[in-house]
Structure formats: structure tokens, C-alpha cells
Amino acid sequence: MKKILVVQGGGRIHGNTEQLADSFIKGAKEAGHAVEKVSLNRTEVKGCIGCNACRYGKPCIQKDGFNELVPEIREADLLVFASPLLFWTISSKLKAFIERFYCIAEKDENPPYGRYEKYPVKDAALLMTSADDFFWTYEQAVSYYKFAVIQYIGFHDRGMLLAGGCGDTNGKPQIDRTDWLRKAYGFGLHIYD
Numbered sequence: 001m002k003k004i005l006v007v008q009g010g011g012r013i014h015g016n017t018e019q020l021a022d023s024f025i026k027g028a029k030e031a032g033h034a035v036e037k038v039s040l041n042r043t044e045v046k047g048c049i050g051c052n053a054c055r056y057g058k059p060c061i062q063k064d065g066f067n068e069l070v071p072e073i074r075e076a077d078l079l080v081f082a083s084p085l086l087f088w089t090i091s092s093k094l095k096a097f098i099e100r101f102y103c104i105a106e107k108d109e110n111p112p113y114g115r116y117e118k119y120p121v122k123d124a125a126l127l128m129t130s131a132d133d134f135f136w137t138y139e140q141a142v143s144y145y146k147f148a149v150i151q152y153i154g155f156h157d158r159g160m161l162l163a164g165g166c167g168d169t170n171g172k173p174q175i176d177r178t179d180w181l182r183k184a185y186g187f188g189l190h191i192y193d
Contacts (some may be wrong), residue, residue: 001032001033001035001079001125002033002034002077002078002191002192003033003034003036003075003078003189004020004025004028004034004036004077004078004079004080005035005036005037005038005039005072005073005076005078005079005080006024006025006035006036006037006038006080006082007037007038007040007079007081007082007094007095007097008021008031008037008038008039008040008041008083008100009040009081009082009083009084009090009091009093009094009095010040010041010083010084010086010091010092010093010094011041011082011083011084011091012128012173013041014029015084015129015173016084016163016166016173016174016175017023017084017127017128017129017131017165018039018080018082019173019175019176019181020082020129020158020180020181020184021027021037021080021082021127021129021189022037022080022173022177022183023103023184024080024127024151024161024178024184024185024187025037025188026185026188027100027184027186027187027188027189027190028188028189028191029183029188030189031188031190031192033188033191033192035179036072037141038072039071039095040083040091040093040096040097041093043065043068043094043112044065044114045064045065045066045075045097045100046062046064046066046096046098046100046177047071047091047092047095047096047098047100048060048100048102049062049176053068054102054103055105056105056106057105057106057115058103058171059103060100060103061087061102066097066100066103070103070104071106073101073122074104074120074121076124077122077123078122078123078124078125078191079123079124079125079160079169080124080125080126080127081094081098081124081125081126081127081145081147081149081154082094082126082127083127083129083141083192084127084129084130085128085129085132085138085141087135088096088137088140088141089140089141090141090144090145090172095144098148098149098153101119102117103155104119104120104172105117105118105119106118106119106124109121112118113168118154119153119155120154121153121154121155121156123155123156123157123158124145124149124150124156125157125158125159125160125161125187125191126141126142126145126149126159126160126161126162127160127161127163127184127187128141128160128161128162128163129163129164129166129175129180130162130164130165130166131162131164131165131166131167131168131169132164132165133164133165135166136142137164138162138164141161141162142160142162145160157168157193158191159187159191160181161180161184161187163178163180163183163184165178166180168176
């Protein structure tokens with residue numbers, strides 16, 4: 001059994017992204033994993049201000065929900081980042097959450113790839129939704145995820161589910177008219193097969 005933390009980085013209440021995340025969670029729980037979901041719509045996490053007050057082993061000085069999430073991040077085996085596609089990338093709420101990982105970094109005397117610090121070793125996965133479904137729709141979001149989360153922070157990628165074609169941006173969620181919810185359930189069910 002793994003401990004999974006699903007971080008929903010915005011989106012509408014009961015919208016496409018929340019439905020996708022909930023389907024993933026249903027599959028992961030059925031597989032026997034302990035899963036918790038945090039919605040950044042309900043938990044405020046501000047972006048890093050680059051003050052360096054948190055270096056190394058000190059909490060962030062900002063008074064928001066992130067410091068309360070640090071123990072859950074540390075305990076999790078897998079962090080699942082769930083976001084709607086906003087302006088061709090992940091949501092600003094999710095990016096702010098990722099930026100704040102800076103305060104859980106530890107000093108690294110021999111950093112690889114020019115990094116200055118090391119992070120706890122975790123697995124990661126990406127869930128995204130969008131109205132568009134072009135071959136390039138998720139290019140910028142995937143690039144950020146792969147560079148910042150996988151290459152720089154050093155998490156191990158467990159996969160991505162990029163759910164395009166979930167309806168227009170002005171209408172009601174239409175993910176239930178696609179096959180994405182079934183695929184998200186299967187992704188959660190088999191994430192550690």
C-alpha cells in the first residue's frame with residue numbers, strides 16, 4: 001500500500017479536473033492505497049517570494065496553507081498533480097504549490113545538474129484536462145512538469161493522463177461524455193502495477 005497525495009490545482013468545483021482526479025482516486029483506493037486530496041481552491045498556497053528565509057530546514061515565513069501540508073508531502077509516496085490547462089500550462093495555483101517545495105529542500109554538498117539542494121525522493125504523476133485536444137495542447141505543461149518536478153526536484157515519473165477534448169471553455173463540464181474518467185480510474189487502479 002502506498003500513501004498518495006492528490007493536489008488539485010484549481011478548476012471549477014465538480015468540474016472536469018475534479019472529476020478526473022476523483023476517478024483516479026477511486027481506482028487508487030480500490031487498489032488498496034491510502035489517498036488524500038487537497039484542493040488549492042480551498043487551501044491557499046501563495047507563490048515563493050524568493051526570500052531564502054526557509055533555507056535549510058526552516059519553515060516558510062508565509063502564513064498560508066502550505067506549511068500545514070508539509071507533513072503530508074513528506075509522508076506521501078506519490079504526489080499527483082491535477083490541473084486544468086490554463087493559458088497553455090498548469091494552473092498558477094499548482095505552480096505556486098510546486099515553487100514552495102523550495103522550503104523542504106535540504107543542503108546538497110554534491111548537487112547534480114547544477115542544483116543547489118536535494119529534495120525528498122517521491123513519485124509523481126500528472127492529471128490534466130482541457131477543452132482543446134491538438135497535438136501541441138499540453139506541450140508547455142508537460143515541459144514544465146518534466147523539467148521542474150522530474151528533472152530538477154528529482155521525483156520519479158509514474159505517468160501522465162492528459163484529458164483533452166472535455167468541452168468548450170464557456171460551458172459545463174463534459175468530461176463524462178468522453179472516455180477519460182474510465183482511463184483515470186484505470187490509471188489510479190494500476191499506478192503501482
